[in-house]
Each structure stands twice: as structure tokens, then as C-alpha cells.
Amino acid sequence: MSLPQPTADPTTTALGRGIQHLGAGKQGRRPLPPALVEECRQVLLSGQADPLQKGAFLGALLAKGPAPEEQALETVFGKGAFLNPAFFINKACPDLPTNLFPIATKLLKGHTLRPSEAHQLGNFLFLEDDCETFKGMVASILRIRNASNGEYKGLYDAAMETITPGFRQLSCVDRPLVQLAEPFDGVEHTYLITPLLAHFFGQRGYGALSVVGRTPGPNYTLNAHDLYLFLGCQLLQSNHEINTPPEPFGWVLDQKALSPALNRWVDRRRIILKRPFLSTLERILNPCSARFLVTSVFQVGAQMKMAELALMAGFDAVIVLKRGLEGSLSPSTSRSSGILCAVRTARGHLFYQHFDAGLPAFSEYRTDTDEIITNLQLIDNIRLIRDFLNEGKTASEDFDNRVRFMQALLSRGMDWIEGQLNGQANKS
Secondary structure, X not given: OOOOOOOOOOOOOHHHHHHHHHOOOOOOOOOOOHHHHHHHHHHHHHOOOOHHHHHHHXXXXXXXXXXXXXXXHHHHOOOOHHHOHHHHHHHHOOOOOHHHHHHHHHHHOXXXXXXXXXXXXXXXXXXXXXXXXXXXXXXXXXXXXXXOHHHHHHHHHHHHOXXXXXXXXXXXXXXXXXXXEOOOOOEOOOOOOHHHHHHHHHHOOOEEEEEEOOOOOOOOOEOHHHHXXXXXXXXXXXXXXXXXXXXXXXXXXXXXXXXXXXXXXXXXXXXHOOOOOHHHHHHHOOOOOOOEEEEEEOOOOHHHHHHHHHHHOOOOEEEEEEOEHHHOOOEOOOOOOEEEEEEEOOOOOEEEEEEEOOOHHHHHHOOOOOOOOOOOOHHHHHHHHHHHHHHOOOOOHHHHHHHHHHHHHHHHHHHHHHHHHHHHHHHO
């Protein structure tokens, strides 16, 4: 089932502007301007609001707590509705299946779901096509208050149940797999280096698997999905195709082939505008039984969370880059950066290690500023990747330095990970 496309630009509607104003996280909460409050109230009263935007707007509003200036919005649903979750859900989502009412009220009360409840919720989000308002509401709530590890476990299991049959079979890879996954929304002012990182792992003796998908926004200029397509890389259609590694950039797994249910969410995410919990979840899915995950986060506080979730998803080890440019796997050479490595041994023990960019071993890569690409073009990024692959350098010193810096970080990280895993194996 394809979702109906909004007739207006989602960023310009009253609810769309409201969603953007409410922002991400719990910091910097500003009440909606009075004029926007009234605009949103009128749209909600009209019954003409996009269901997804309606849910995302209300979910963000209630997750943060309506400010006094925003209480006028409550009149759309009835006096006291914002304080009575069961009553509010009946009014806002009259088509919600009755078995989800306990979960809905629990979310609106700010409570954390048990893994089994999150699994049930995930089944609804991924496998059903009704009550789009509640889907938008859930996406906002879990984004703003940050889903717990237990909630991610339930949602992960539900997402894995949606993958196509060809990816439910064990892969026949003859070497350990490293999965590379950066945010699918991509970049606006940064050259991506992901294919060269995949080549780096191939040279180190691993199979490299890059997980990609259509951009859900808000960045639309370039993402890894675009890059691999225009490099002519073959996209996997099942695990049966994992055998001899394709050169020079390894295998590429497209979310569309992996899970049509997750791919449908890309269109929803373009309507609700803000990055939902799926931005994290889609990168840790491990259908090919990869041993290692290499991924990135922009916020330093999310580094450990991502590492914990990767180990939960069955990876033996993970490397998480912090403050990659625009959240990508292209590291900053001027700001505080670095990697967090985490390992789960055969005995179930967990070990963590940070390698900060400020270490003397990385001093040669440090710069005063990071280059900002003002007119980012896919063809230019392709040329840089091919030049670096063939010649070991390009016409861009900044690009070359950034690739070598990330390779140095990954070398240090993989040395530590291999030492931990080999050391524990020798003790057993």
C-alpha cells in the first residue's frame, strides 16, 4: 500500500511549522507563537489536517508538556483532554485498534514500555496501514523522550520480522563481515567517504557490507544510497548473493530490498519532518549476521547508546564515530572527535574503549577548520572516490586528509577489537 502524498509542502503547513518549532529533544523549549497556535487549532478543528502531521504535532506537544500559551489547543478535543490520556486517544485516534489503547495511554503518560509491549507496537507500526495519526504520534514521542534499550529491543524484533524471505537465510560469507551504516538522510555540505571505508575493510581481510536507503529528509542533496548507485555497485537481493566479495567496495544492502515495510516509512518520515526513532533502528538491523558494525552519531551523548544497541542486535563489536560531519562517517578534523569501540566476548563480557582525535597519534590530521562544500555535487564526490581508489590521492587535500584520518581511527579501533576478541578466545 502506498501512502497518499500531501498536496502541500510538509514544511510550510501550520502543523509542519509547529513540528519544526517544537524541535528535537527536551532542551530549548519555546512556546508556539500565539498566531501559530491559532493556525494549528483551526487546522485541527477543520478535520483537513494530514493524519501523520497531526499525530507528530500532538505527540511532540504532549511529550514536552503544553505551555500555558498552548492550552487553547486542548479545546479541539475537550476540556481536560491533555490531562486524560484515555479520553484524548479516543478523540484524537478514534480508529486505533482497541488492543493498543493500553500502550497508547502508557506512552502519553510518559511511561516506558516493556519489550513485549514495544514488540506489539512495532508490529502495528510496520505491518498495519491504518491509524496514521497514531503512527505519527508514536514517532514524535519516542524521538523526543528517546526510546529505552528495552523499547528498542521490542521494536528491533518487530522490524526483523518484516524482512523479506531472502534475507532470513544465513549468509554464506567466507570471512567476518563488517557492516557500515551512517544516517540515511545524508548530507548537504560534506563529501561522503563510505565506499573508501568499505574498501579499507576489504584490504584488511573482512567482507564489507554497506547498509543504505532512500533519504527520509531533511537532507536531500546526497546520501550513501545515491553514491553506491552511481558507482555502479550491485545491490543485494538476498543473503544467497553473499559469496565472493564484489570489488572494490563490497556488498550494498538497500532497505527497499530488505524490508518494504521499513521502506514505506521513508515517505511517512518526509511528512513528519523530524528524525524519529527509526533513524537509529534501521542502522543496527543485522540480517546478514555481520560481526562488526561501524556507524556514527553527531551527539556525543548518543555514542554509548548506539554501542549498547549494536551489541543488543547481535554484533560482536562496534565502532561509533562521534561528531562526524553532518552525522556522517566523514570525521571532523577541527572539532573534538573520535571513536568509541565496544566488544562483547564469547563469555558475554562487555569492554569499551575510547580513541579521541586529540591523541598525539592523530595530530598530523588535525586542521583549523573543516571544509564546507557550498555546491555539493554527486559527480564530484564520485570523482574523488575513484581518484583516491586508483591514485591514493585526489585534487582535494581536505578530502584526502579526511579519508586517511578515518582510516587511522578505524585501524586503531580494529587493532583493539581484534586484540580483545583474540585474547578472550585464547583464554577459553
